Amino acid sequence: MYLFTKFANKNRKFAKLTRASQIFMKLALCFLIFIGTVAGHGSMTFPKPRIPPGDQENGLTITRGPTKQYPCAGNKKATTLTNFRPGQLVNVKWEIGAAHRGSCAIELSTNGKDTNFKVLQTIDDCADKAGKNFSSKVKLPSRVSCNSCTLRFRWEAEITKELYLDCADIRINSKINSKNQ
Numbered sequence: 001m002y003l004f005t006k007f008a009n010k011n012r013k014f015a016k017l018t019r020a021s022q023i024f025m026k027l028a029l030c031f032l033i034f035i036g037t038v039a040g041h042g043s044m045t046f047p048k049p050r051i052p053p054g055d056q057e058n059g060l061t062i063t064r065g066p067t068k069q070y071p072c073a074g075n076k077k078a079t080t081l082t083n084f085r086p087g088q089l090v091n092v093k094w095e096i097g098a099a100h101r102g103s104c105a106i107e108l109s110t111n112g113k114d115t116n117f118k119v120l121q122t123i124d125d126c127a128d129k130a131g132k133n134f135s136s137k138v139k140l141p142s143r144v145s146c147n148s149c150t151l152r153f154r155w156e157a158e159i160t161k162e163l164y165l166d167c168a169d170i171r172i173n174s175k176i177n178s179k180n181q
């Protein structure tokens with residue numbers, strides 16, 4: 001009995017150690033990848049996302065970092081909107097600095113309050129590789145018209161369990177000139 005308890009204790013200690021080392025390895029991996037790319041881990045680049053004050057000058061390090069704050073990483077609405085037409089295929093672009101894998105969702109909120117996000121498209125391999133020129137054609141709903149919609153890029157990183165939220169302020173209207181790049 002004594003021997004058995006001793007063994008079980010040892011085993012538990014070992015399990016604790018492996019868990020700690022797993023977490024350490026994950027952190028180390030994230031850090032190494034981070035150092036290698038400098039810019040950060042990933043973000044949407046088109047439509048232009050909301051940017052926290054000061055981030056334009058510091059190379060968008062905050063924008064490309066993970067967040068815990070829904071719905072839009074704590075960023076306030078932008079004053080300049082990107083224009084689209086109802087039903088338009090939008091060429092959503094993003095870049096990945098650290099390939100933490102996981103899937104991305106392109107979502108739309110139409111109520112001007114960022115509270116009714118609906119998924120327009122899911123991209124399962126959005127962060128399998130690092131790179132600056134990823135894109136996907138995302139169709140906007142054909143019956144939506146709004147002066148204050150939000151297109152969100154939500155990335156749930158699989159390896160690091162981080163969350164990334166980029167919100168772009170857009171307008172959807174059939175009478176305006178739209179942008180696609």
Ligand SMILES: [Cu+2]
Pocket residue numbers: 030041066098100160162
């Ligand atoms: Cu990361």
